Structures are given as structure tokens and as C-alpha cells.
Amino acid sequence: DGGITQSPKYLFRKEGQNVTLSCEQNLNHDAMYWYRQDPGQGLRLIYYSQIVNDFQKGDIAEGYSVSREKKESFPLTVTSAQKNPTAFYLCASSMSAGGRYEQYFGPGTRLTVT
Amino acid sequence: GESVGLHLPTLSVQEGDNSIINCAYSNSASDYFIWYKQESGKGPQFIIDIRSNMDKRQGQRVTVLLNKTVKHLSLQIAATQPGDSAVYFCAENSDGSQGNLIFGKGTKLSVKP
Numbered sequence: 001d002g003g004i005t006q007s008p009k010y011l012f013r014k015e016g017q018n019v020t021l022s023c024e025q026n027l028n029h030d031a032m033y034w035y036r037q038d039p040g041q042g043l044r045l046i047y048y049s050q051i052v053n054d055f056q057k058g059d060i061a062e063g064y065s066v067s068r069e070k071k072e073s074f075p076l077t078v079t080s081a082q083k084n085p086t087a088f089y090l091c092a093s094s095m096s097a098g099g100r101y102e103q104y105f106g107p108g109t110r111l112t113v114t
Numbered sequence: 115g116e117s118v119g120l121h122l123p124t125l126s127v128q129e130g131d132n133s134i135i136n137c138a139y140s141n142s143a144s145d146y147f148i149w150y151k152q153e154s155g156k157g158p159q160f161i162i163d164i165r166s167n168m169d170k171r172q173g174q175r176v177t178v179l180l181n182k183t184v185k186h187l188s189l190q191i192a193a194t195q196p197g198d199s200a201v202y203f204c205a206e207n208s209d210g211s212q213g214n215l216i217f218g219k220g221t222k223l224s225v226k227p
Binding site for chain 1: 158
């Protein structure tokens, strides 16, 4: 069953703690993305990766970090420097970067920081 | 800056009627457009896409129309069903940016039985 998985579905953390969100894909896609979605808002790009061991900042990268050590995996760390981390986080992948291919989305992780 | 937007934030239709969801884009360099459906608490699902060398594309019960003259994109859903209730996003590829997809805020479609 091919696709993108994100875990966990719900995540709760105390303010000041770093937290890592998992994203795995078995679609053999080169490009992977992290988006943040707030209520009533569109998707905002946090980081993206076009190839293993390479990634670029998106529109709202401050307070986040990523790694791309394997083609299948693109974990996102929400650091304590992120001022408003409570949100719905979506991971996506596409055959290639550049926005000319469909992006496949995972089910999302809802992060609540108190 | 260039952005993707929607004419209507909410749309309510009767079951069985046709739905039309609109989207305006401002970057004439955009050459790829996608419609996504997002149900509450879930990730977006691909519905249909269209490239700028086309003005119409049809799928199962859905049709996307692209009017490059007025930079307008629409999604038509035929015989709307309760299961179609969701938020619908359009997205464009803008060569003027990093080249990634830019998403609109979405239109919420509610289907009345």
C-alpha cells in the first residue's frame, strides 16, 4: 500500500520543548515538503527537499529544522524558538520538485503546545 | 506579491445539483494548476490538475476549466453528493517564486441532503 505516513496523528508538548514530527513515503519520490496549516488558512511552506542530503527553507522556516538523510524520510523538528507552534502539520511528496507535479499529502499531525 | 485566491469562501448546494468553485490567480507565468479536496482533520487529496496548454480537463464527475485571459480557474462538480462536503483548494505553480506550489485558502463546500 503505497503512500505517505505521518506519525503521530496527535501530539502534545509543553512550551520550551523541541518535538520531531515523522514523515515517511514509499512512493520513490525525490521531493518532499512540510507545510503548516492554521484554521481557515491555506498551506504555508516550511521546508522542502529536492534530493537526499539537501533541503531549502520555505516561506516560514524560522523555528523549524529538517533533515533528509534517506529518500524515504523527511522529519521536521519544531524547536522552542517557534513562537506559535500549535498547528496542523502536513507532509507531502512529489516525483520531482519545481511544482509541475502533483504533490501527495500525508494524513497530517496536529501539534498542540501548552 | 503573486498569490492564489478564491472568490467565495463558502458554498452551500443541494444534493444532486452541480457545484462550481472558483479560483483567481495573478501570475501569468503559472503553467500548472491543481485542485485538492480536504476533509476535516485529514490531508488534502488530489482531485484533478491542468496544464496551461489546455483550457478544459474532465475527470469522474469533475471538470476543471482554465481561462488564461482572465487568469481564472474553476472546478465543476456534477451531481454533488454529501460525500463531496469538504474544503477545496486550488494551487498554482509560479515560476516567479521558488517554483513550488502556492495554495489558496480554500472554499468550504456544504451539501444539503
